Amino acid sequence: MDDGTNGRRVVVGGAVCDKGRLLAARRTAPPALAGRWELPGGKVEPGERVDEALVRELREELGIEVEPVARVAGEWPLTQELVLHVWRARLLAGAPRPLQDHDELRWLAPDEAFDVDWLDQDRPAVAAVVETLKG
Numbered sequence: 001m002d003d004g005t006n007g008r009r010v011v012v013g014g015a016v017c018d019k020g021r022l023l024a025a026r027r028t029a030p031p032a033l034a035g036r037w038e039l040p041g042g043k044v045e046p047g048e049r050v051d052e053a054l055v056r057e058l059r060e061e062l063g064i065e066v067e068p069v070a071r072v073a074g075e076w077p078l079t080q081e082l083v084l085h086v087w088r089a090r091l092l093a094g095a096p097r098p099l100q101d102h103d104e105l106r107w108l109a110p111d112e113a114f115d116v117d118w119l120d121q122d123r124p125a126v127a128a129v130v131e132t133l134k135g
């Protein structure tokens, strides 16, 4: 079956929105990415749906419950083996805390969206999501 990923493993990033703001997370590892900001998430496990993986990763990493809303159009290669998909998600419960993989979190209003140093591959999806927040 052609899932459009050319055999690469999908990393799902969550564009978590609440009260008109977007959640950004600062990575602690690996060294090449530490200190840069991302849409929190992680690798989809074999047999797992991408939206399920998103719910699992955000529960593990941030202690929150989210509802995936829709995939952001596009995909962004990370490495030879990994490709980034982004889903918009709504915060259902909990206040995000940097439990794993991150050392700082920020809720960004649309006019602050590019105040943080996003990983390069995340920028197009962040721009698309910010447009939806502006209404």
Ligand SMILES: Nc1nc2c([nH]c(=O)n2[C@H]2C[C@H](O)[C@@H](COP(=O)(O)OP(=O)(O)OP(=O)(O)O)O2)c(=O)[nH]1
Binding pocket: 011, 012, 013, 033, 038, 039, 040, 041, 042, 043, 044, 057, 078, 082, 084, 101, 119, 121, 122
């Ligand atoms: N989660 C996430 N990872 C990203 C983004 N942009 C980006 O380049 N990456 C890279 C960083 C990592 O090399 C890889 C995702 O790995 P991860 O460490 O977050 O995933 P994981 O929780 O499943 O990790 P693991 O312990 O199973 O290795 O993708 C992004 O927006 N979100």
